[in-house]
Amino acid sequence: LAKTTQPISMDSYEGQEVNITCSHNNIATNDYITWYQQFPSQGPRFIIQGYKTKVTNEVASLFIPADRKSSTLSLPRVSLSDTAVYYCLVPYSGAGSYQLTFGKGTKLSVIP
């Protein structure tokens, strides 16, 4: 059974680096892990995806260890506008089924 775990909430001051970790078991072998950001009254928005090691784009970095049982989204120098809910999306396969499972989300609050 697919299970994805994230912290429910996190607080951070402006300008700090924030790391949000998602733990996942039974991840599909050849699929990517993706992270999304969601503001109130909007649909989630894609941030970054990765398969293993480290990926960086203009807004975030994603660290995935060799066993791929977790992933960490890193937001450098957060600002108030980064206050949102962050979700990891993990593909699972096994016993003839394929699932795309979102974590329950981490509510990040950035404090001035």
Place this chain on the structure above:
Amino acid sequence: DVKVTQSSRYLVKRTGEKVFLECVQDMDHENMFWYRQDPGLGLRLIYFSYDVKMKEKGDIPEGYSVSREKKERFSLILESASTNQTSMYLCASSSRGPDSYEQYFGPGTRLTVT
């Protein structure tokens, strides 16, 4: 810019009614998805479709059906709405291939069943 639109932002229906939620995307994406989002439960996949007339069950398909007659349109159907289907419904689309993990979401439909 990818655009995913949903037919209504807010919808109120009575128990037992048949409900149609429509989703349209304008990027010629092969994959389309329906999720529901509830407080404390996050997003849960109801159904997805990887091609016209093709559909696959997600994590919580019970009480729902879908229809995909055209590539750009994916409909979610509640055959007989119940109060436990009160929720936010989100549609998404993605392309096939290396970018298939990047899903584009619509604004959502908040459905209330009374």
